[in-house]
Amino acid sequence: xxxxxxxxxxxxxxxxxxxxxxxxxxxxxxxxxxxxxxxxxxxxxxxxxxxxxxxxxxxxxxxxxxxxxxxxxxxxxxxxxxxxxxxxxxxxxxxxxxxxxxxxxxxxxxxxxxxxxxxxxxxxxxxxxxxxxxxxxxxxxxxxxxx
Amino acid sequence: xxxxxxxxxxxxxxxxxxxxxxxxxxxxxxxxxxxxxxxxxxxxxxxxxxxxxxxxxxxxxxxxxxxxxxxxxxxxxxxxxxxxxxxxxxxxxxxxxxxxxxxxxxxxxxxxxxxxxxxxxxxxxxxxxxxxxxxxxxxxxxxxxxxxxxxxxxxxxxxxxxxxxxx
Numbered sequence: 601x602x603x604x605x606x607x608x609x610x611x612x613x614x615x616x617x618x619x620x621x622x623x624x625x626x627x628x629x630x631x632x633x634x635x636x637x638x639x640x641x642x643x644x645x646x647x648x649x650x651x652x653x654x655x656x657x658x659x660x661x662x663x664x665x666x667x668x669x670x671x672x673x674x675x676x677x678x679x680x681x682x683x684x685x686x687x688x689x690x691x692x693x694x695x696x697x698x699x700x701x702x703x704x705x706x707x708x709x710x711x712x713x714x715x716x717x718x719x720x721x722x723x724x725x726x727x728x729x730x731x732x733x734x735x736x737x738x739x740x741x742x743x744x745x746x747x
Numbered sequence: 748x749x750x751x752x753x754x755x756x757x758x759x760x761x762x763x764x765x766x767x768x769x770x771x772x773x774x775x776x777x778x779x780x781x782x783x784x785x786x787x788x789x790x791x792x793x794x795x796x797x798x799x800x801x802x803x804x805x806x807x808x809x810x811x812x813x814x815x816x817x818x819x820x821x822x823x824x825x826x827x828x829x830x831x832x833x834x835x836x837x838x839x840x841x842x843x844x845x846x847x848x849x850x851x852x853x854x855x856x857x858x859x860x861x862x863x864x865x866x867x868x869x870x871x872x873x874x875x876x877x878x879x880x881x882x883x884x885x886x887x888x889x890x891x892x893x894x895x896x897x898x899x900x901x902x903x904x905x906x907x908x909x910x911x912x913x914x
Contacts (some may be wrong), residue, residue, distance in 0.1 A: 635791060665787030668794065693794070722802040747794040 603642045604726050605744070607685040610643060614673025616666055625658020626651055631669045634727050636745075650654055671746045683710045688732065690746035707743050709734035717741075748831035750895045757820035762828055765865065769835050771796040772860045776852040785850065793843035811872025818873065824871070826877050833882025836861075850902045860895050 602608050610616050610630075618629035628647050632640050644661040651659035654715035671690035679689035688710050693740075706715040721731040729742040749766060753759050774796055777789035802808035810821040836858040838846075869876050884890075905912060 632791070635788075635795065666783065668787065668791040670794075722798070722805075735849055745798070747798065 601647070602639055603646075604685065604728075605682070605685070607681045608674070608678055610647065612674060612681070613673075614676035615669060616644070625660065626656050627660045627662050629662050629664055630744045631667075633669050637727065639726075641692050657678055669747075671744065674744075686739060686741060687708050687729070688743035690744045694744045707732050709737060709739065711739050714736040748828060748835070750898060751828075751831070753819055757817065758824040758827070760803055760806040760810060761821055761824040761857040763799065763873055764807045764868065765828060765832055766835075767796055767799040767803050768864050769832075769857060769861050771800050772857045772864075773852060776857065779849070780851065781849045784859050785855045797810075802866075805870070806870055806875075818864065821872065822874050825874055829879075830883050833879070834884050834886055837884060837887070839887055851881040851890055 602610070602613055602650055613633065615630050616628060617631050620627040622630065628651070630640075630644065630647070632635075635700050640705060647661055650658045659682060670693050672693050674690065682689045688707050691705050707717050707719070708715055709732075714734055716735045717731065717732050718735060720733050720740065723729075724731040724742045730745050731740065732743055733740050751762070754762075761783060764835060771793065774789045774793040778786050778793060779780050780786045780789065807821065810817040812818070840852045842851055842854060846853045
């Protein structure tokens with residue numbers, strides 16, 4: 601589980617890129633979400649602990665950067681879990697013009713589903729989230745940003 | 748430029764915009780590096796730096812095209828910071844050697860796309876682009892502002908106070 605978003609597993613986040621099994625043990629190949637995300641270390645430790653608990657003594661985590669992680673790898677089922685948890689799901693990352701002012705797509709409120717929402721801050725409680733406000737149900741909420 | 752004190756919000760934002768726009772183009776060019784670690788990190792960093800550019804560019808427009816006070820402060824910041832932008836595009840022999848091996852980017856090649864983006868946002872912010880006059884230089888050969896000393900002291904205070912500290 602992601603410690604900051606405890607409804608998504610590492611599989612659902614799309615950060616497990618490969619699992620290598622050989623005589624020397626098991627290596628889980630992981631790609632980081634955001635550079636500098638403090639949850640990555642916890643996630644790596646949790647993966648190793650889970651493998652140990654499963655009886656695999658030689659467990660390792662290897663980090664790869666290519667291809668770069670994108671929120672497009674989060675499946676629809678996991679997006680529903682995010683919304684149920686109260687976090688707006690990321691839109692599709694797409695290709696942006698060099699300097700894009702204002703995003704085009706509306707961010708839907710995870711509580712009432714309204715599109716009548718406004719951005720309050722590009723940075724929320726973690727680097728991967730933005731803070732919005734729902735004008736319909738007057739609730740502030742966070743959005744998992746698309747990258 | 749990045750070792751200067753924060754200043755007011757206008758100063759912080761204008762600097763963030765000038766630098767993030769530079770970083771975005773640098774990362775974009777580095778995605779073509781022959782070093783796969785570097786190109787991988789660049790592809791990742793590029794996505795995040797686009798976000799930084801959007802965030803700071805929106806604020807530059809908001810401040811520049813805002814009240815008389817916010818416009819004035821943003822213009823003062825731009826005028827103050829401009830002399831530090833020239834150095835971003837200066838290259839040297841070490842960089843050129845890396846460029847020859849297609850590992851790094853020629854910093855001077857980043858100027859045209861940077862200037863295009865900056866000019867566009869500055870115009871939308873109703874701010875005035877400063878003239879290219881005297882430019883600070885010397886960062887690459889170790890000439891820094893006095894502010895770097897304070898920053899280094901701040902970053903070193905913990906290990907110096909508690910040698911061997913771990914957490």
